[in-house]
Amino acid sequence: MTRTHVGVAALLSLLVGWFVFDGVSSLVGLPALFAQLGVDPARVPWVALWAGVVLPVVLYLAAIVVARRQSLTRFTLVLIVALAATAAVRLSLIALATGSILL
Amino acid sequence: MPRPPAPDDDAALRWDEFDDPSYSDPSLSALAPEQGDDDAGHDAAGGPDGGAAGVDAAADLERASGARSPLETVLTALAAVVYLAYTVGWIIGIGLVPLSGPTVAIEIMYQFSEFLAIIAAPLWFAAVVSLTRDGRAAHRFSWLTLGTFVLLPWPIVLGVLA
Numbered sequence: 001m002t003r004t005h006v007g008v009a010a011l012l013s014l015l016v017g018w019f020v021f022d023g024v025s026s027l028v029g030l031p032a033l034f035a036q037l038g039v040d041p042a043r044v045p046w047v048a049l050w051a052g053v054v055l056p057v058v059l060y061l062a063a064i065v066v067a068r069r070q071s072l073t074r075f076t077l078v079l080i081v082a083l084a085a086t087a088a089v090r091l092s093l094i095a096l097a098t099g100s101i102l103l
Numbered sequence: 104m105p106r107p108p109a110p111d112d113d114a115a116l117r118w119d120e121f122d123d124p125s126y127s128d129p130s131l132s133a134l135a136p137e138q139g140d141d142d143a144g145h146d147a148a149g150g151p152d153g154g155a156a157g158v159d160a161a162a163d164l165e166r167a168s169g170a171r172s173p174l175e176t177v178l179t180a181l182a183a184v185v186y187l188a189y190t191v192g193w194i195i196g197i198g199l200v201p202l203s204g205p206t207v208a209i210e211i212m213y214q215f216s217e218f219l220a221i222i223a224a225p226l227w228f229a230a231v232v233s234l235t236r237d238g239r240a241a242h243r244f245s246w247l248t249l250g251t252f253v254l255l256p257w258p259i260v261l262g263v264l265a
Contacts, residue, residue, distance in 0.1 A: 018212055074234060081230045085253050087219035088193065092257035095200050 001068050005075055009064055012079050016060045019086050023052035030097060048097040055093075056086045175240050182228065182247045189224035189254055196258030197221065224254050 027049045034044050063082030067075045171179075197217050204210030227250040235243035 019216075022212075070234070077226075077230050078234070081223070081226045084219040084223035084226050085250075087216040088223040088254050088256075090216060091193075091196070091200055091220050092255070094202070095196070095258040095261050098200075 019056035192256035
Protein backbone atom coordinates (compact mmCIF):
# COMPACT_ATOMS: atom_id res chain seq x y z
CA MET A 1 0.00 0.00 0.00
CA THR A 2 1.29 3.41 -0.96
CA ARG A 3 0.67 6.67 0.86
CA THR A 4 -2.03 7.47 -1.68
CA HIS A 5 -3.79 4.22 -0.82
CA VAL A 6 -3.68 5.16 2.85
CA GLY A 7 -4.96 8.67 2.05
CA VAL A 8 -7.91 7.34 0.07
CA ALA A 9 -8.71 4.84 2.81
CA ALA A 10 -8.56 7.60 5.42
CA LEU A 11 -10.79 9.90 3.38
CA LEU A 12 -13.45 7.25 2.78
CA SER A 13 -13.28 6.16 6.41
CA LEU A 14 -15.13 9.38 7.24
CA LEU A 15 -18.22 7.77 5.76
CA VAL A 16 -17.56 4.64 7.82
CA GLY A 17 -17.42 6.91 10.85
CA TRP A 18 -20.84 8.28 9.98
CA PHE A 19 -22.27 4.76 9.64
CA VAL A 20 -20.82 3.86 13.04
CA PHE A 21 -22.24 7.05 14.55
CA ASP A 22 -25.65 6.20 13.11
CA GLY A 23 -25.39 2.67 14.45
CA VAL A 24 -24.51 3.92 17.93
CA SER A 25 -27.42 6.36 17.77
CA SER A 26 -29.78 3.50 17.00
CA LEU A 27 -28.19 1.35 19.70
CA VAL A 28 -28.92 4.05 22.25
CA GLY A 29 -32.15 5.43 20.85
CA LEU A 30 -34.16 2.38 19.82
CA PRO A 31 -34.32 0.71 23.26
CA ALA A 32 -35.47 4.07 24.66
CA LEU A 33 -38.11 4.29 21.93
CA PHE A 34 -39.26 0.74 22.72
CA ALA A 35 -39.57 1.68 26.38
CA GLN A 36 -41.50 4.81 25.48
CA LEU A 37 -43.91 2.79 23.34
CA GLY A 38 -44.35 0.24 26.11
CA VAL A 39 -42.87 -2.61 24.10
CA ASP A 40 -41.48 -5.55 26.02
CA PRO A 41 -37.72 -4.89 26.53
CA ALA A 42 -37.03 -8.51 25.61
CA ARG A 43 -38.06 -7.66 22.06
CA VAL A 44 -35.27 -5.13 21.60
CA PRO A 45 -33.29 -6.39 18.55
CA TRP A 46 -29.89 -6.25 20.19
CA VAL A 47 -28.22 -8.38 17.50
CA ALA A 48 -29.30 -6.03 14.70
CA LEU A 49 -28.37 -2.98 16.76
CA TRP A 50 -24.88 -4.22 17.55
CA ALA A 51 -24.42 -5.40 13.98
CA GLY A 52 -25.19 -1.86 12.86
CA VAL A 53 -22.22 -0.67 14.91
CA VAL A 54 -19.75 -3.42 14.07
CA LEU A 55 -20.49 -4.29 10.43
CA PRO A 56 -19.41 -0.97 8.84
CA VAL A 57 -15.94 -1.38 10.36
CA VAL A 58 -15.73 -5.07 9.50
CA LEU A 59 -16.77 -4.57 5.87
CA TYR A 60 -14.39 -1.65 5.42
CA LEU A 61 -11.42 -3.47 6.92
CA ALA A 62 -12.20 -6.54 4.83
CA ALA A 63 -12.26 -4.37 1.70
CA ILE A 64 -8.87 -2.88 2.60
CA VAL A 65 -7.39 -6.35 3.14
CA VAL A 66 -8.84 -7.70 -0.11
CA ALA A 67 -7.74 -4.76 -2.26
CA ARG A 68 -4.49 -3.75 -0.59
CA ARG A 69 -2.34 -5.05 -3.46
CA GLN A 70 -4.49 -3.57 -6.23
CA SER A 71 -3.87 -0.38 -8.16
CA LEU A 72 -5.21 2.86 -6.69
CA THR A 73 -8.23 2.87 -9.00
CA ARG A 74 -9.21 -0.69 -8.15
CA PHE A 75 -8.49 -0.10 -4.46
CA THR A 76 -10.81 2.91 -4.44
CA LEU A 77 -13.48 0.99 -6.35
CA VAL A 78 -13.44 -1.84 -3.81
CA LEU A 79 -13.69 0.60 -0.88
CA ILE A 80 -16.64 2.36 -2.51
CA VAL A 81 -18.31 -1.01 -3.06
CA ALA A 82 -17.78 -1.77 0.63
CA LEU A 83 -19.39 1.54 1.59
CA ALA A 84 -22.34 0.88 -0.73
CA ALA A 85 -22.72 -2.62 0.73
CA THR A 86 -22.60 -1.09 4.21
CA ALA A 87 -25.43 1.28 3.28
CA ALA A 88 -27.50 -1.64 1.97
CA VAL A 89 -26.82 -3.77 5.05
CA ARG A 90 -27.69 -0.81 7.29
CA LEU A 91 -31.10 -0.43 5.67
CA SER A 92 -31.66 -4.18 5.92
CA LEU A 93 -30.84 -4.06 9.63
CA ILE A 94 -33.19 -1.12 10.13
CA ALA A 95 -35.94 -3.04 8.34
CA LEU A 96 -35.28 -6.10 10.50
CA ALA A 97 -35.11 -4.07 13.73
CA THR A 98 -38.17 -1.90 13.15
CA GLY A 99 -40.05 -4.85 11.70
CA SER A 100 -39.83 -6.41 15.14
CA ILE A 101 -42.21 -3.70 16.37
CA LEU A 102 -44.78 -4.56 13.73
CA LEU A 103 -44.51 -8.35 13.83
CA MET B 104 0.87 12.05 -68.96
CA PRO B 105 1.13 8.38 -67.97
CA ARG B 106 -2.05 6.42 -67.95
CA PRO B 107 -3.15 5.03 -64.59
CA PRO B 108 -3.06 1.25 -64.31
CA ALA B 109 -6.26 -0.47 -65.21
CA PRO B 110 -8.36 -1.19 -62.11
CA ASP B 111 -8.46 -4.82 -61.08
CA ASP B 112 -12.15 -5.50 -60.57
CA ASP B 113 -11.52 -8.94 -59.07
CA ALA B 114 -8.99 -7.82 -56.44
CA ALA B 115 -11.57 -7.88 -53.65
CA LEU B 116 -12.53 -11.43 -54.53
CA ARG B 117 -9.06 -12.91 -54.12
CA TRP B 118 -7.10 -13.69 -50.94
CA ASP B 119 -3.60 -13.30 -52.19
CA GLU B 120 -2.40 -10.00 -50.73
CA PHE B 121 0.96 -10.86 -49.22
CA ASP B 122 1.19 -7.49 -47.48
CA ASP B 123 -1.98 -8.23 -45.55
CA PRO B 124 -0.87 -9.28 -42.01
CA SER B 125 -3.83 -11.63 -41.72
CA TYR B 126 -2.83 -13.52 -44.82
CA SER B 127 -1.44 -16.99 -44.26
CA ASP B 128 -0.16 -19.25 -46.92
CA PRO B 129 -1.48 -22.80 -46.37
CA SER B 130 1.76 -24.30 -47.67
CA LEU B 131 3.77 -22.35 -45.06
CA SER B 132 1.41 -22.89 -42.16
CA ALA B 133 1.91 -26.65 -42.50
CA LEU B 134 5.54 -26.12 -41.54
CA ALA B 135 4.79 -23.83 -38.61
CA PRO B 136 5.21 -26.36 -35.72
CA GLU B 137 8.75 -27.18 -36.81
CA GLN B 138 9.75 -23.65 -37.68
CA GLY B 139 7.97 -21.74 -34.93
CA ASP B 140 10.12 -20.28 -32.19
CA ASP B 141 7.32 -19.43 -29.77
CA ASP B 142 6.62 -21.24 -26.51
CA ALA B 143 3.74 -23.23 -27.92
CA GLY B 144 5.96 -24.64 -30.63
CA HIS B 145 8.57 -25.74 -28.10
CA ASP B 146 5.95 -27.22 -25.84
CA ALA B 147 4.42 -29.19 -28.67
CA ALA B 148 7.79 -30.63 -29.62
CA GLY B 149 8.97 -31.01 -26.05
CA GLY B 150 9.29 -33.96 -23.72
CA PRO B 151 6.72 -36.49 -22.58
CA ASP B 152 4.54 -33.82 -20.99
CA GLY B 153 4.64 -31.66 -24.05
CA GLY B 154 0.96 -32.27 -24.71
CA ALA B 155 -0.09 -31.05 -21.27
CA ALA B 156 2.18 -28.06 -21.54
CA GLY B 157 0.67 -27.29 -24.90
CA VAL B 158 -2.79 -27.39 -23.35
CA ASP B 159 -1.61 -25.02 -20.61
CA ALA B 160 -0.19 -22.67 -23.17
CA ALA B 161 -3.47 -22.75 -25.06
CA ALA B 162 -5.36 -22.01 -21.85
CA ASP B 163 -3.03 -19.11 -21.11
CA LEU B 164 -3.52 -17.81 -24.60
CA GLU B 165 -7.28 -18.11 -24.24
CA ARG B 166 -7.18 -16.33 -20.87
CA ALA B 167 -4.94 -13.59 -22.22
CA SER B 168 -7.24 -12.99 -25.15
CA GLY B 169 -10.18 -12.58 -22.77
CA ALA B 170 -12.07 -15.54 -24.20
CA ARG B 171 -14.34 -17.31 -21.73
CA SER B 172 -16.30 -20.50 -21.85
CA PRO B 173 -19.96 -20.26 -22.86
CA LEU B 174 -20.99 -21.64 -19.45
CA GLU B 175 -19.09 -18.88 -17.71
CA THR B 176 -20.69 -16.28 -19.92
CA VAL B 177 -24.16 -17.67 -19.25
CA LEU B 178 -23.56 -17.74 -15.48
CA THR B 179 -22.28 -14.18 -15.54
CA ALA B 180 -25.35 -13.09 -17.48
CA LEU B 181 -27.55 -14.91 -14.97
CA ALA B 182 -25.80 -13.10 -12.13
CA ALA B 183 -26.33 -9.82 -13.97
CA VAL B 184 -30.07 -10.51 -14.04
CA VAL B 185 -30.08 -11.31 -10.31
CA TYR B 186 -28.16 -8.14 -9.47
CA LEU B 187 -30.48 -6.10 -11.68
CA ALA B 188 -33.42 -7.56 -9.77
CA TYR B 189 -31.67 -6.61 -6.52
CA THR B 190 -31.30 -3.04 -7.78
CA VAL B 191 -35.01 -2.84 -8.55
CA GLY B 192 -35.71 -4.42 -5.17
CA TRP B 193 -33.69 -1.75 -3.41
CA ILE B 194 -35.37 1.07 -5.36
CA ILE B 195 -38.74 -0.26 -4.18
CA GLY B 196 -37.45 -1.22 -0.73
CA ILE B 197 -36.20 2.29 0.04
CA GLY B 198 -39.80 3.44 0.16
CA LEU B 199 -40.65 0.72 2.67
CA VAL B 200 -38.12 2.04 5.20
CA PRO B 201 -39.39 5.48 6.16
CA LEU B 202 -36.39 7.34 7.51
CA SER B 203 -36.18 11.04 8.21
CA GLY B 204 -33.28 12.78 9.84
CA PRO B 205 -33.82 15.19 12.73
CA THR B 206 -31.46 17.70 11.14
CA VAL B 207 -30.73 18.71 7.57
CA ALA B 208 -27.21 17.25 7.72
CA ILE B 209 -28.44 13.88 8.94
CA GLU B 210 -31.26 13.93 6.38
CA ILE B 211 -28.69 14.52 3.63
CA MET B 212 -26.66 11.58 4.91
CA TYR B 213 -29.77 9.41 5.02
CA GLN B 214 -30.56 10.29 1.41
CA PHE B 215 -26.96 9.65 0.39
CA SER B 216 -26.89 6.26 2.11
CA GLU B 217 -30.14 5.34 0.37
CA PHE B 218 -28.51 6.25 -2.93
CA LEU B 219 -25.52 4.09 -2.00
CA ALA B 220 -27.84 1.17 -1.19
CA ILE B 221 -29.48 1.44 -4.61
CA ILE B 222 -26.17 1.42 -6.48
CA ALA B 223 -24.63 -1.25 -4.25
CA ALA B 224 -25.71 -4.21 -6.39
CA PRO B 225 -24.58 -2.85 -9.78
CA LEU B 226 -21.35 -1.58 -8.21
CA TRP B 227 -20.61 -4.97 -6.66
CA PHE B 228 -21.30 -6.75 -9.95
CA ALA B 229 -19.19 -4.34 -11.99
CA ALA B 230 -16.32 -4.49 -9.50
CA VAL B 231 -16.30 -8.30 -9.39
CA VAL B 232 -16.47 -8.66 -13.16
CA SER B 233 -13.73 -6.11 -13.78
CA LEU B 234 -11.43 -7.35 -11.02
CA THR B 235 -11.74 -11.03 -11.96
CA ARG B 236 -11.47 -10.53 -15.71
CA ASP B 237 -8.06 -12.19 -15.85
CA GLY B 238 -8.62 -14.50 -12.92
CA ARG B 239 -10.21 -17.86 -12.36
CA ALA B 240 -13.92 -18.33 -12.83
CA ALA B 241 -14.25 -19.76 -9.30
CA HIS B 242 -13.14 -16.44 -7.82
CA ARG B 243 -15.65 -14.51 -9.86
CA PHE B 244 -18.60 -16.69 -8.92
CA SER B 245 -17.59 -16.92 -5.28
CA TRP B 246 -17.66 -13.13 -4.98
CA LEU B 247 -20.89 -12.87 -6.96
CA THR B 248 -22.51 -15.49 -4.70
CA LEU B 249 -21.32 -13.66 -1.59
CA GLY B 250 -22.85 -10.47 -2.95
CA THR B 251 -26.25 -12.09 -3.36
CA PHE B 252 -26.25 -12.80 0.38
CA VAL B 253 -24.86 -9.46 1.54
CA LEU B 254 -27.00 -7.29 -0.70
CA LEU B 255 -30.32 -9.12 -0.33
CA PRO B 256 -32.96 -6.35 -0.16
CA TRP B 257 -34.47 -7.28 3.20
CA PRO B 258 -36.96 -4.38 3.27
CA ILE B 259 -38.82 -5.76 0.27
CA VAL B 260 -38.33 -9.39 1.40
CA LEU B 261 -39.91 -8.55 4.75
CA GLY B 262 -42.62 -6.61 2.96
CA VAL B 263 -43.46 -9.62 0.81
CA LEU B 264 -43.37 -11.97 3.83
CA ALA B 265 -45.62 -9.65 5.81
